[in-house]
Amino acid sequence: MASAIDTARADPSETSEDRPLRRRLIRFGGSRLGGLILALNLLSLLILFGGALALNEWNRGLVQARQESLRVQAELLSNVLGQLGITRGEPTPALDQIAASQWLRDNFIPSGQRARLYDADGALLSDSFAVTDIIPGNPLPPANPAGTVVAPLGDAEADRETLAQANEALGAEIEAALLGLPQATVRRSETGDRVVSVSLPVRHVQQVLGVLTLEAGDVDQILGAQRRALLPFALVALAVNLLASLLLHLFVARPVMRLSAAADQVKLQRARAISLPDLEDRRDEIGDLARSLESMTETLSARMDAIERFAADVAHEIKNPLTSIRSALETLDLVKEPAQRERLTRVLQQDVRRLDRLITDISNASRLDAELSRERPRPVDLNTLLTDIVGVYDTTSKPGEAPVRLSLEAPGPARVLGQDGPLGQVFRNLIDNARSFSPEGADVRLTVRRDETDLERPLRVLVEDDGPGIPSENLETVFQRFYTSRPKGTAFGSNSGLGLSIVRQIVEAHGGRVSASNRTDAAGAVVGARFEVALPATGRRS
Structure with a gap:
């Protein structure tokens, strides 16, 4: 009946060869418990890895710290530009492009940063990438042999769109800063890289003379470096989780499987008691379980032996009065004298009383264990x-x-x-x-x-x-x-x-x-x- 139900519930498209393979795939070393341990450890590790690799909170903190650093630098530079007289024009002051650019070049040392100075009309006066020996971009690839078909370097239309979006975002930031509103944004540069940008107005008293923009494009590099630094620890954690899963499988799942197999042997009457000395010597819960199972099966075995002896004793004790009764009944028909018949009748009555007493006491003794365990x-x-x-x-x-x-x-x-x-x-x-x-x-x-x-x-x-x-x-x-x-x-x-x-x-x-x-x-x-x-x-x- 059970096999018919299992067959009816099975997937008709799944062959008998596929089912054992599927069972092996969901087990670890033949153990469902071992597979569950491994799956849970790997799941927790994947969650940890995912959170560590995302680093959303850390990323936001890094951006905020970078913006704060750039803001402090930009305030210092803008205050100097607005107060050291690097201006021209009377009575309306304006930035001196040559003096301001030269001062910015001499006093601003880029370290993964870019400084740009704009006048009051939003026109670019100075760019640190232009006044330093730092050339942005990536090195050229090695030359190809003659006759090599070279693939297009890129989609020119996509490059123009990226450049337009970058200029638009930068323009909006400059316009807001010219209105006297400090700006701190995260945007894309002309090359498509993510940069942290801070734009502050350059003031002379209350007059806005221009805008100083500082950019830092090393946020992604710092984040990537942190992720790469985390990789060895992740690999160590993975190894530790795999080792823990293996140890739990060896010291928990496999002993439980062995105890289950030993219990099956007892059930199939191939053994009278569970005996696993290597598990019974363990001083942990598995050892306690093994010792308890051995004690339980030994008690059951002793109880079975006692029941067998009791049955043999009962058969022997009941057989004696039955034999006496049968002998008296066979003799009764042959006896003609009333005295002898009366004596045989008394023997029969004694044997019947003895048999009744035996059956009563045997019934009480057989119910005794149930009564002791029931109350x-x-x-x-x-x-x-x-x-x-x-x-x-x-x-x-x-x-x-x-x-x-x-x-x-x-x-x-x-x-x-x-x-x-x-x-x-x-x-x-x-x-x-x-x-x-x-x-x-x-x-x-x-x-x-x-x-x-x-x-x-x-x-x-x-x-x-x-x-x-x-x-x-x-x-x-x-x-x-x-x-x-x-x-x-x-x-x-x-x-x-x-x-x-x-x-x-x-x-x-x-x-x-x-x-x-x-x-x-x-x-x-x-x-x-x-x-x-x-x-x-x-x-x-x-």
Whole structure:
């Protein structure tokens, strides 16, 4: 179904050979994450390059700084020209063309600049390019061999249009300055180059004698030099971005791809757990992820093994009563005496009860993990919980059953972070187990105390009886599934052997531990059994 949908959505003009190529083009080393890292780094770098190459703000600042510099020079020169007597004519003064031109030539040293002086009618009196040895223009190209067809030097019509536009812009600037208005503009020169121009009126007192124009055509050259100076840094930044993309690909994208491949192997049952030692040794987030995945898969693998063992144990335990029932049913038709038939009937009833108890306990054990993960843990006061449980036993106790005594020795509330339902099942199973071993006239004792020497699990709950105790070789075996060792006289099939196994499972799920030991007297003789549950405490002591 999925393949049909993918085929239907594919571009009909795209062949099967083009699709893998397109996927490779959008990846970097086979990784979408690596391609995204590279694309984002290059995009940020291109934005930086674009902004640096445009340099709009810097360009405007350069033009303004150049205009200010030219304005200061032009004010100085115009003031000198207007006040040092380089004038003629009485009573109306005017600039002396020869004296003004000679003074301008002697005192103005061009450095990428051009100075022009106009009279009151706008006629050109002096041009620094004309009175200095600086010749504007570009060097001539080398001579061509004889017979070479030479292309036209340029469009004469375009050159004439450029010259006309330059003269028109310059004329407008001169006319405005002759009206006494200082001018600062950016325009094109006769050669088409961009120049920064400042035109100031030359005054004698209040009389405008002419206009001094200063031009600087080196703005584009300065900007180009700045861009060329920026190029090495841009190349270094590009190299650093490529290196960063490569390192991120090697140290982030590729490990994630390896973890994904290892997870696929676990999914396909080619491995039971993820194991990548070179990634697990890393002391960063990738190492944390690898260790977490390994721990998770190992836990899942252990859970799968436990489920398999549990299924095998269940099959074995159920098979025994079923075999007994089948044998009794086959024998029942052959037995004619009423006493023997009654005995076989009792065997059948016992096996049915045993099978019912097994199925009930197996169902409870199989639902236990789901119940522990479904509810949110909350603080549970063991003193209150055990008081309620003992009260129920006192109310429902039958004659001949061992009473339950509770002793609260822990100062203040004994709070545990967990679930009261499963914790109550723990103590009920331990109490039921102790009562089943207690002789007539004895009692079962519960004690809650605090062990200040154990910082991890300070709370202790002891369940003690006066029974025969536990064989020393079975102090750990009693917590295994389906283990039973009952005293004489106990009804057959009344215990499934899952009670203490469920106790350990619940206690360990709450971060605690449970252990079994024997009580002894002064002579060293066993006088009963003791189960100790150690749990971590939560909250403040009052």
